[in-house]
Amino acid sequence: MGFLSATTSLTRYRVEGKLEDPVVDSVYSGLRPNTISDIDENVSENAAGWTSFREPFVPSFEGSNFCIGNYFLFSLRMDRKTIPSKVIQKYFAIEYAKKLKASGREFLSKNEKKMLKEHVISLLTLRIPATPNIYDLLWSYEDDSLWFFTNLKKPCEELETLFLTSFNLKLIRLFPYTMTEFFGGLTADEYETFINLAPTTLME
Amino acid sequence: MLDIAVAYNRYRFIGYEFLTWLWFAIERNPTLLQSPSGDSGSLSLGNRIVLENFTRDKTESITIKGDDPNVDAALLSLKNGALVTEINLVFKLNEQEWQFTLKGESFSITNLKTPQRGPVETLEDTEGAVLEQAFLLEQLLQYQDVLFNSFIHLRVSKEWGQTFIPEVKNWVSAP
Numbered sequence: 001m002g003f004l005s006a007t008t009s010l011t012r013y014r015v016e017g018k019l020e021d022p023v024v025d026s027v028y029s030g031l032r033p034n035t036i037s038d039i040d041e042n043v044s045e046n047a048a049g050w051t052s053f054r055e056p057f058v059p060s061f062e063g064s065n066f067c068i069g070n071y072f073l074f075s076l077r078m079d080r081k082t083i084p085s086k087v088i089q090k091y092f093a094i095e096y097a098k099k100l101k102a103s104g105r106e107f108l109s110k111n112e113k114k115m116l117k118e119h120v121i122s123l124l125t126l127r128i129p130a131t132p133n134i135y136d137l138l139w140s141y142e143d144d145s146l147w148f149f150t151n152l153k154k155p156c157e158e159l160e161t162l163f164l165t166s167f168n169l170k171l172i173r174l175f176p177y178t179m180t181e182f183f184g185g186l187t188a189d190e191y192e193t194f195i196n197l198a199p200t201t202l203m204e
Numbered sequence: 205m206l207d208i209a210v211a212y213n214r215y216r217f218i219g220y221e222f223l224t225w226l227w228f229a230i231e232r233n234p235t236l237l238q239s240p241s242g243d244s245g246s247l248s249l250g251n252r253i254v255l256e257n258f259t260r261d262k263t264e265s266i267t268i269k270g271d272d273p274n275v276d277a278a279l280l281s282l283k284n285g286a287l288v289t290e291i292n293l294v295f296k297l298n299e300q301e302w303q304f305t306l307k308g309e310s311f312s313i314t315n316l317k318t319p320q321r322g323p324v325e326t327l328e329d330t331e332g333a334v335l336e337q338a339f340l341l342e343q344l345l346q347y348q349d350v351l352f353n354s355f356i357h358l359r360v361s362k363e364w365g366q367t368f369i370p371e372v373k374n375w376v377s378a379p
């Protein structure tokens with residue numbers, strides 16, 4: 001459900017702060033070191049980082065390909081290796097039997113079993129490719145506005161953290177309170193009333 | 205400015221009241237949905253409305269679904285103190301149509317269908333499609349902002365308690 005999908009989801013943010021000029025170079029400098037790294041060939045279970053909108057599996061930000069009109073368009077990619085618990089059980093049982101046979105013992109200690117399980121998970125993590133999830137974002141720098149094309153909690157949290165790390169800019173989610181703060185246009189008296197509001201009851 | 209997490213929970217009712225106001229305006233007073241420029245298009249109820257009642261010990265929830273939903277149960281729920289927590293809306297402007305679900309507490313938008321765009325066949329087409337999609341989303345979100353602005357000014361005014369609430373009570377009590 002990306003930016004150009006027929007059906008999409010959207011979370012709105014306000015971007016607090018400004019980048020150094022030239023802005024395009026600052027965005028590139030933020031994206032480049034925080035580009036997602038491939039974890040298929042290593043033991044990491046998770047990875048998250050920026051990727052390009054057009055080629056999310058060959059991340060590159062060369063040629064300012066993240067600039068379209070007045071917008072910056074790129075994506076957050078979150079890769080995760082998920083090993084089904086039954087697969088872990090199966091390979092643990094195989095390795096357990098091998099170890100007993102090799103040592104001539106009848107059982108392993110609790111600590112040995114724990115280490116064996118970690119070993120099995122490491123081996124499987126190397127063999128299983130990561131599942132990628134891609135979430136597009138459109139950043140209107142001039143308007144201090146950013147649209148993130150998902151409502152899922154984890155990607156939103158990852159976005160907020162990675163954005164701050166990459167650009168040193170804070171993202172503030174727009175919901176009823178923040179919408180009122182930033183765009184309500186209330187007078188001081190109206191704002192005072194707003195702050196002290198209590199829920200209305202429509203009950204008869 | 206308050207702590208964001210505290211403010212999110214403290215003022216989530218504002219979002220529910222906004223959606224309830226929207227539903228009332230759609231059903232009873234569409235003039236409330238016009239932007240100052242007068243070209244705001246039209247808003248109608250889509251295929252889903254969720255109400256929750258927080259006035260009792262346990263939260264009660266009612267979901268009405270369907271292409272032409274019968275909202276009698278929703279009105280009854282409103283009468284018993286529930287508020288709209290999620291609503292699917294159809295926005296029409298200049299023969300174009302957007303459909304989306306808006307959640308009250310977070311203002312997150314789901315199931316968003318924008319008007320049809322031109323086909324994307326080449327790399328150059330992608331850039332055009334991005335700008336077109338951004339424009340389409342901008343139109344919808346600007347309209348949402350205008351509506352919320354109207355609502356929040358009404359909500360902090362005396363008119364809310366003196367006029368709006370009695371009108372809603374009349375609406376839900378009407379046979």
